[in-house]
Amino acid sequence: MPARLKAVVAAAAILSSLSACAAAPKAPVFWEGFRDHPHGYLVGKTAPDASAFLPPPPEAASLRQRADVETYRATRALEGSERWRQAAADNVIETPSAPQAFNEPLGISFDPHRLPTLTVLLGRMLGDLELIQTPAKQGYFRPRPFVAEPAATCIAPEPWLARSGSYPSGHSAMGWAWALILSEMAPDRADAVLARGLAYGESRVICGVHYASDVEAGRLVGAAMVARLKVDxxxxxxxxxxxKELEALRRAQD
Incomplete structure (x- = not known):
């Protein structure tokens, strides 16, 4: 084969290889935790401000505060139970696999690599939540129940947790926001998905890291976030x- 022809054939082979590489789908690269977590969809003033629409937490001597404390004390009796263990599992919120909490109501096995867009979408919502809730958390700075009255918690609280505000509950906001989104994507499973979203928030009370009123406020924040994201x-x-990813996975796993 003439040298020139060999060069042409070699060049064609290289181009073909490069084209195949370009066409091959790239494996998704996910984050590991808060440090490399993706940012949200909203920026600056495009995000709601929880301190502007949430009522303040219950006052120290109010009936609601007393009810919060009584609930906190009563739920310490759940230590060691299955519900206690579920509350500990529901503490996971920042990893790509955190939405596995909705496996049972959705009837799937959540796999970030098979649901890359959904994984990133739900993950980015956590970034939006931090932007929305931080003014209220820092502004009200309500001490967490285990700080005000030390008792058993379902997780070993890290130092930063004790230094962060209890009101509103970010996990409750995230669980409810995820439930709203997933129930819209899988309307035939909506009841079960929404029930799981409520339970995800209740786990914070059972765990002893939030009061019941923190959880209720968190759900308001989650709903406000979803409403704003729906027009982004x-x-x-x-x-x-x-x-579409979720629909395809549900069909494949039926």
Whole structure:
């Protein structure tokens, strides 16, 4: 074969290889925790401010505060139970696999690699939540129940947890927001998904790291976040892609 022809054939082979590489789908790369967590969809003043719409937490001598404390004390009796262990498992919120909490109501095994768009969408919502809730958490700075009255908790509280505000509950906001989104993507499973979203928040009371009123406020924050995200073009685009991913996985796992 003439040298020139050999060069042409070699160049064609290289181009073909490069084209195949470009066409091959890239494996998704996910984060590991808070340090490398993706940012949210909203920025600055485009996000709701929880301190502007949430009522303040219950006052120290109020009936509601007394009820919060009584609930905290009563739920310490759940230590060691199955519900206690579930509350500990529900503490996971920042990893790509955290939405596995909704496996049973959705009837799937949540796999980030098979649901890359949905995984990132739900993860980015945590970034939005931090932006929305931080003014209220820092502004009200309600001491957490295990700080005000030390007792057993379902997790070993890290120092930063004791230094962060209890009101509103971020986990409750996230669990309810995820439930709202997933129930829309899988309407035939909506009742079970929403029930799981409520239980995800209740786990914070059982765990002893939040009061019941923190959880209720968190759900308000989660609903406000979803309402705002629903009119964000980037979120809407990802929502449709994620919905199709979930539908395909549900069909495959039936």
């Amino acid at each position: 073009p980037d979120f809407q685009r990802d929502f449709e892609r994620a919905r």
